[in-house]
Amino acid sequence: MANIAFVGLGIMGTPMAANLIKGGHTLYTYTLGNTPADLVSAGATSCASAAEAASQGDVVIVMVPDTPDVEKALFGKDGVASGVRKGAIVVDMSSISPVATKDFAKRINELGCEYLDAPVSGGEVGAKAASLTIMVGGKQEAFDTVKPLFDLMGKNVTLVGGNGDGQITKVANQIIVALNIAAVGEALLLASKAGADAAKVRQALMGGFANSRVLEVHGERMINRTFEPGFRIALHQKDLNLALSTARQLGVSLPSTAVSQELFNSCAAHEGSGWDHSAMVRALEKAANFEIGQ
Amino acid sequence: MANIAFVGLGIMGTPMAANLIKGGHTLYTYTLGNTPADLVSAGATSCASAAEAASQGDVVIVMVPDTPDVEKALFGKDGVASGVRKGAIVVDMSSISPVATKDFAKRINELGCEYLDAPVSGGEVGAKAASLTIMVGGKQEAFDTVKPLFDLMGKNVTLVGGNGDGQITKVANQIIVALNIAAVGEALLLASKAGADAAKVRQALMGGFANSRVLEVHGERMINRTFEPGFRIALHQKDLNLALSTARQLGVSLPSTAVSQELFNSCAAHEGSGWDHSAMVRALEKAANFEIGQ
Secondary structure, rough: OOOEEOOOOOHHHHHHHHHHHOOOOOOEEEEEHHHHHHHHHHHOOOOOOOHHOOOOOOOEEOOOOOOHHHHHHHOOOOOHHHHOOOOOOEOOOOOOOOHHHHHHHHHHHHHOEEEEEEEEHHHHHHHHOEEEEEEEEOHHHHHHHHHHHHHHHHHEEEEEEEEOOOHHHHHHHHHHHHHHHHHHHHHHHHHHHHOOHHHHHHHHHHOOOOOOOHHHHHHHHHHHHOOOOOOOOHHHHHHHHHHHHOOOOOHHOOHHHHHHHHHHHHHHHOOOOOOOOHHHHHHHHHHHHOOOOO | OEEEEEOOEEEEEEEHHHHHHOOOOEEEEEOOOOOOHHHHHHHOHHHHHHHHHOEEEEEEEEOOOHHHHHHHHHHOOOOHHOOOOOOOOOEEEEOOOHHHHHHHHHHHOOOEEEEEEEEEEEHHHHHHHHEEEEEOOOHHHHHHHHHHHHHHHHEEEEEEEEOOHHHHHHHHHHHHHHHHHHHHHHEEEEHHHHOOOOOHHHHHHHHOOOOEHHHHHHHHHHOOOOOOOOOEHHHHHHHHHHHHHHHHOOOOOHHHHHHHHHHHHHHHHOOOOOHHHHHHHHHHHHHHOOOOOO
């Protein structure tokens, strides 16, 4: 059993930490605000700083919202870097910039520690059910060491390549999901406006080449008008911002990703930041002055 | 066993007609040029006009390239309308305008005939293997009558709704497939440019929410650089033109479909009209001055 430092106990971090405790591991936690009472009563030791938590860990997990948050948690005042033991493995499970990740990994390596980027997909539901998809970048040996911990939090755990490759895989995932939502939204809206029954159209398409997880799950949401999250538009905007800024840094042009981001922006303009991302179709519907099934 | 008129023996029509003959039906055929010798030796009767073929059929199937071709086959000089028997069922299996289809159906109904729009997906391979997806619009009774014939040509046969609903379902299918290709193309290109192994990224994504038939089939094509058709870009351009012109007629805005069409247009500018539609990624690669796996 390992001593694990866990930094960042939000909607995702809390159930992930709980699953590690359930697996028999010893947790030293740090988060903005207080460590949730449930975790403390389950045995987590609440620490005064990321540095203090890190000083206790063979593995140091970070799970915070965005690139600047990871930078602060790792390299800020009383951050992980100022406490971590030589030989420990730092695992960033946040979804952040692939380019910044390579820099963070280098700086952690210089402390005599390994680094894994290991962003997840599957959301709060997947975090609670320990069914997250985990996309990992880093060295094989470090991956093998941490793998039993990943298996306590997720189901589909893949070492994709070196540092940054976990993050770019997550970005790729979010590009595809957003564009598949756009695909299903444009298709079902056009069919509905033409007078067809969108539910029957979706059913007819599910057997063929147009099928996708998004057609199955979000196609149904668009038809049934169930836009409670799920996965919030504000979070998908953050992820597409990562995609578009990474593309700009690397000299890649992502025209369809840009369109999807603009549709999310339009939803946000209609107070839809908190809607499920399948509600991207509402921006298309606003433009057409027509709703699916109307 | 039925007497069937079959108008249009191209790449798709020829194997579809052959499967109907194999099913024991009697075929009267008309096509531009000559009825293929294989069909004649299998028993098809070659006719001098669409009208002459139609005059022999309980069911009249039309399988030609585009909306004006269907209009000519049905209502042109010596077309189906001037020969078809009262009580026959006219089945248009071409992929054409959903709006024009409603008009064609009305004009055929006025002759005392039923009309089904029944476009297919699955391409030449599906036509030969009798595994086409067939999306049907029209009346239940006419559908039930023709269903045994559809079953000789396809596997996934759905009555979606009234006339035009088969065509709009096919348009919806082509929108989704094009946009899913854009999704996989943008995601894998960005990941590859960032230094990740596109094959491993695809593998990691296939277990999760980003999965689609297009990720499975065309994702692999993009990685292996196998862009022989398959389904030609020129045909997908035709289908997205249907999508965009229908959207304009109905007052719907399809921004991502428009982007995909522009990417196909860019491929055509690089002499790629005959490439498989998965080669849409080449337009993205040109823009980035980088190829997946480079």
